Amino acid sequence: MSDTLQEPATEHAAHPPFQASRQLADHLQQLHVDLIDLHLQGKQAHWNVVGKNFRDLHLQLDEVVDAAREFSDTVAERMRAVYVTPDGRAATVAAGTSLAPFPPDEVDTAETVDLITAALYATAATARRIHDDVDAEDPTTADILHAILERLEQLAWMIDAENRIANRSIPRPIHE
Secondary structure (H helix, E strand, O other): OHHHOOOOOOOOOOOOOOOOOHHHHHHHHHHHHHHHHHHHHHHHHHHHEEOOOHHHHHHHHHHHHHHHHHHHHHHHHHHHHOOOOOOOOHHHHHHHOOOOOOOOOOEEHHHHHHHHHHHHHHHHHHHHHHHHHHHHHOHHHHHHHHHHHHHHHHHHHHHHOOOOOOOOOOOOOOOO
8 A cells, every 4th residue: 555655746847838927926916905905894894884875885895895805816816827926914915905994983874985985996996007017918817807897896886876966976977
């Protein structure tokens, strides 16, 4: 039986057709951190939102949390696929996020709408900022950014609509 056991290899070499550059790694790490923070802020808001239309916003925040968690995992797994080590530790997220901090106390629904919309747009802004560099190096990863942007901007629009005033809020809709 011991004849079938093999000693572990001391060296392994893979030959992937693509490996991320430092720039691509940094861009994906920034998006990963922002998505993790978006998830955390969404939960903070979910637990502490109070006021009119509480239940609907409470449930919408779960959608934000689910999307951010799924996207952060997708980005991290893509990072691993192109030989980048993602760092999602709390200290890394706290030090590297580009999102404004979320309040620690109860937050009224109207303010929560504005804060979460801002966090969604900040995360989308990161994806948009890095998009062209990512696309130039790895169009496959850029496709992931497209899906993230589509959903985050949809969520921002839907949540922001809670505070909009028809034909008076900014930005104004474009009419044909």
